[in-house]
Amino acid sequence: MSVVPDTTTKVTFTDNNTKFNQSGVQYIINPYDELSLTRALEITEAQGGSVTAIHVGLADSEASIRKALAIGAQEAVRINAEPKDAYFVAEQIAAYAQGQGFDLILTGRESIDYNGGLVGGILAEMLGIPYINVVTKIDVNNGVVEAIRDIDGGRETVKAALPCAASAQKDLTEPRIPNMRGIMAARTKPLQVVEPSANNAGSTYAQYELPPAKGAVKLIDPNNAGELMSILHNEAKVI
Amino acid sequence: MPYFPNPEEQLHRSAKQDLFQGTDFYAIDDLLTEEHILIRNTVRDWVKRDVSPIIEDACQRNIFPRHIIKGMADVGAFGPQLPAEYGCGGLDYISYGLIMQEIERGDSGMRSTASVQGSLVMYPIYKFGSEEQRNKYLPKLASGEYMGCFGLTEPDHGSNPAGMVTNFKDMGDHYLLNGAKMWISNAPFADVAVVWAKDENGIVRGLIVERGMEGFSTPETHNKWSLRASATGELVFDNVKVPKENLLPNVQGLKGPLTCLNSARYGISWGVIGAAMDCYESAVRYSKEREQFGRPIGGFQLQQKKLAEMLTEITKAQLLCWRLGVLMNEGKATPAQISLAKRNNVDMALNIAREARQIHGGMGITGEYSMMRHMANLESVITYEGTHDIHLLILGMEITGENAFA
Numbered sequence: 001m002s003v004v005p006d007t008t009t010k011v012t013f014t015d016n017n018t019k020f021n022q023s024g025v026q027y028i029i030n031p032y033d034e035l036s037l038t039r040a041l042e043i044t045e046a047q048g049g050s051v052t053a054i055h056v057g058l059a060d061s062e063a064s065i066r067k068a069l070a071i072g073a074q075e076a077v078r079i080n081a082e083p084k085d086a087y088f089v090a091e092q093i094a095a096y097a098q099g100q101g102f103d104l105i106l107t108g109r110e111s112i113d114y115n116g117g118l119v120g121g122i123l124a125e126m127l128g129i130p131y132i133n134v135v136t137k138i139d140v141n142n143g144v145v146e147a148i149r150d151i152d153g154g155r156e157t158v159k160a161a162l163p164c165a166a167s168a169q170k171d172l173t174e175p176r177i178p179n180m181r182g183i184m185a186a187r188t189k190p191l192q193v194v195e196p197s198a199n200n201a202g203s204t205y206a207q208y209e210l211p212p213a214k215g216a217v218k219l220i221d222p223n224n225a226g227e228l229m230s231i232l233h234n235e236a237k238v239i
Numbered sequence: 240m241p242y243f244p245n246p247e248e249q250l251h252r253s254a255k256q257d258l259f260q261g262t263d264f265y266a267i268d269d270l271l272t273e274e275h276i277l278i279r280n281t282v283r284d285w286v287k288r289d290v291s292p293i294i295e296d297a298c299q300r301n302i303f304p305r306h307i308i309k310g311m312a313d314v315g316a317f318g319p320q321l322p323a324e325y326g327c328g329g330l331d332y333i334s335y336g337l338i339m340q341e342i343e344r345g346d347s348g349m350r351s352t353a354s355v356q357g358s359l360v361m362y363p364i365y366k367f368g369s370e371e372q373r374n375k376y377l378p379k380l381a382s383g384e385y386m387g388c389f390g391l392t393e394p395d396h397g398s399n400p401a402g403m404v405t406n407f408k409d410m411g412d413h414y415l416l417n418g419a420k421m422w423i424s425n426a427p428f429a430d431v432a433v434v435w436a437k438d439e440n441g442i443v444r445g446l447i448v449e450r451g452m453e454g455f456s457t458p459e460t461h462n463k464w465s466l467r468a469s470a471t472g473e474l475v476f477d478n479v480k481v482p483k484e485n486l487l488p489n490v491q492g493l494k495g496p497l498t499c500l501n502s503a504r505y506g507i508s509w510g511v512i513g514a515a516m517d518c519y520e521s522a523v524r525y526s527k528e529r530e531q532f533g534r535p536i537g538g539f540q541l542q543q544k545k546l547a548e549m550l551t552e553i554t555k556a557q558l559l560c561w562r563l564g565v566l567m568n569e570g571k572a573t574p575a576q577i578s579l580a581k582r583n584n585v586d587m588a589l590n591i592a593r594e595a596r597q598i599h600g601g602m603g604i605t606g607e608y609s610m611m612r613h614m615a616n617l618e619s620v621i622t623y624e625g626t627h628d629i630h631l632l633i634l635g636m637e638i639t640g641e642n643a644f645a
Contacts, residue, residue: 008260024266063273070277177284180315180328183277 002030032108069186070178081196086118094126124165282341290345312383318361326378332567336509344513347616348469358503360387388429390420426472445487508580511588518595575637582630
């Protein structure tokens, strides 16, 4: 479960554009992870079992973890390390999950801040379990996972045996709003803090840039295709 | 007979996205706990999902959206400040205030429903009721299975409740209740009413009256221009036999209802900040989008003056409420302090609704935007639970020691 800046955040950078400026930023549970959590709750409510929310991050993300517990996860684990990149996060979760006997590991298809979309796949590989990416539907019956993925022009149904990992796409389910009982229960649910394992972050962030500001709209007469070609070629340099 | 059959099917769901973010210019969130913020954001998300899409249609058509009672109960809107052992939230007064703020951000009528249930029905049963009464009513009121209303105001006695004529006689094995109450939120569908009436010695006492008791009726008040998504009615008692165990044993005199009103007024002080923020944020967005004379109207000084003053007033009101919440938690808040906050904040919200409406120009007149609805609602809010003027006199008496009421 990732914690990401709220979608209305105005993104700025500090330290000569090498760090994201966190000042005044509100953090939320990554929306795709919220779908994973909700689906995990639906599956366990129907079939039994329990849900553990796992997060790699520092103590300041505990408010979001507490929300996951309020929504319904039975327990939570925070691996106490700054999430450096996808490989690092996957490695930390894999080290914790190894031997815990999880049947199904659900992630979001990507976090909405860095949009890497890599953690689920790397994690599944590290654990040596099947991985179904970007699912819009997922069910578990008699130890078999059946998931649907949207593909170009159609849908793909994928089956895999448990244990298995999958990542949530939009439309997997409707995210839940916690209720008062959930918030009260979350106070006493276990939130375990685990120290990180030795690791090798594969990459570092060298520099951030904002996308170029939107320019003015230029209208070109439909009869003047030549001018359009010339602008695209000489000014925009896209053809 | 249900008060309104199948409301969910009949209400139009607006597709317009609710862009509310919450205004926090002074980083007041830093004064809140993690749990306060979780509660606030939970209710905010619920309002966006379940209230915002239907509220305009409900108000326009004067329908109480009864189907959202369950959601209100789930997010803890009914008696959140009362103990968990009675099925309530067991939360502090700042949590209670934040819940009221977020619900009123959606609509003052919805907040009124929650205020009445939590502060005017559940609170007196908790504070003045017997253990049997608490156990009988509180869990059902907290879950929304029962809805309640509060009968104090009478047709001829509003600001002067001491003049009430509703009364009851001890008939040996029961009380016989006669009289009428007016302007009662939730009355048309309430299952229980906490009614204040005089005994044979002229002492004000509280009685729990249940729907179905013979001689008890709740005619609806029609043609309101305000709080149109909330149901208002009268309580009429025509020789109603009330069981003796329904008397609230632990309070006598006007102190009873006035204590309840303090709790509700505290919630209103927070609630109206929600309405004000909704209007302000809408005005900010509109002022950036709407262009006249070749530029966004937000670039003109007169619009900036309005927006700057709105933000100033909202920030002051937020700090006022936060401090009052701390005093409430410590059990130190005085009625006069609550009067100051209720009076200041409702007036603030009403002014902001009007100014925000101006910024929206003609568009502000339509139901496309929320200001006119908030403005009309707030005309009730500035009148009920102690009028704007009465709160001024409470403060005046506090300052001078002189009673200027009569």
